[in-house]
Amino acid sequence: EMVLTQSPGTLSLSPGERATLSCRASQIVSSSYLAWYQQKPGQPPRLLIYDASSRATGIPDRFSGSGSGADFTLTISRLEPEDFAVYFCQHYGRSPPYTFGQGTKLEIK
Amino acid sequence: QVQLVQSGAEVKKPGASVKLSCKASGYIFTSYYVHWVRQAPGQGLEWMARMNPSIGTTAYAQSFQGRLSVTSDTSTTTVYMELNSLRSDDTAVYFCTRGNWNYRDAFDIWGQGTKVAVSS
Numbered sequence: 001e002m003v004l005t006q007s008p009g010t011l012s013l014s015p016g017e018r019a020t021l022s023c024r025a026s027q028i029v030s031s032s033y034l035a036w037y038q039q040k041p042g043q044p045p046r047l048l049i050y051d052a053s054s055r056a057t058g059i060p061d062r063f064s065g066s067g068s069g070a071d072f073t074l075t076i077s078r079l080e081p082e083d084f085a086v087y088f089c090q091h092y093g094r095s096p097p098y099t100f101g102q103g104t105k106l107e108i109k
Numbered sequence: 110q111v112q113l114v115q116s117g118a119e120v121k122k123p124g125a126s127v128k129l130s131c132k133a134s135g136y137i138f139t140s141y142y143v144h145w146v147r148q149a150p151g152q153g154l155e156w157m158a159r160m161n162p163s164i165g166t167t168a169y170a171q172s173f174q175g176r177l178s179v180t181s182d183t184s185t186t187t188v189y190m191e192l193n194s195l196r197s198d199d200t201a202v203y204f205c206t207r208g209n210w211n212y213r214d215a216f217d218i219w220g221q222g223t224k225v226a227v228s229s
Contacts (some may be wrong), residue, residue: 001171013225033213033214035212035215035216036214037154044219044220044221044222045204045206045216045219046219047155047212047215047216047217050212050213050215051212051215053175054212056212056215056217072129077212082131087154088154090154090215090216092208092213092214092215092216093213093214094160094214096154096156096168096170097170097171098144098156098158098159099154099156100146100154100155101151103153103154
């Protein structure tokens with residue numbers, strides 16, 4: 001079964017800085033079925049990126065995804081105050097199970 | 110607008126069952142999968158099950174096999190999740206979410222979550 005490992009566990013940065021979050025899979029992710037979600041306290045997750053690099057509707061272009069195979073990255077080019085949250089990567093697609101990474105907490109430095 | 114609205118919080122004793130609902134609106138109910146995902150306090154996300162409302166088929170995570178049942182009612186556009194033999198580690202927020210084929214089945218719409226507490 002696929003295991004997704006996110007790093008770092010916590011990332012401390014200031015508004016305006018660039019954030020780079022990593023997601024490594026235990027197997028090759030077929031067809032780049034890799035998504036990124038943002039979750040704020042008390043809220044459900046919000047889809048940011050699907051297919052490793054495609055932004056969902058309404059997502060600002062400061063969010064970008066990259067990678068293929070087993071290594072994926074979420075980059076936030078210039079952090080806004082509302083970007084401080086927990087980020088999860090996910091392997092999805094037509095066949096279950098659907099696996100989430102353990103999350104990266106992005107906190108204000 | 111497109112939304113999933115879930116039922117309210119539950120408190121259950123160990124060994125009991127809980128049945129949660131997730132009502133879909135604003136889209137064609139039978140055209141999208143609905144999934145259940147849970148999140149224990151302070152923890153990550155755990156996928157539980159997938160329902161295809163069009164034909165009523167389901168898929169379950171191995172860790173829940175035998176005590177989880179997901180059903181749907183197309184007349185009310187509602188998906189139900191029933192978890193049996195509850196344990197304290199089933200305490201979590203349970204989300205329903207839609208798999209959107211426009212996003213190659215990534216989860217684009219989420220319910221507000223239902224908190225389930227299991228305690229004696």
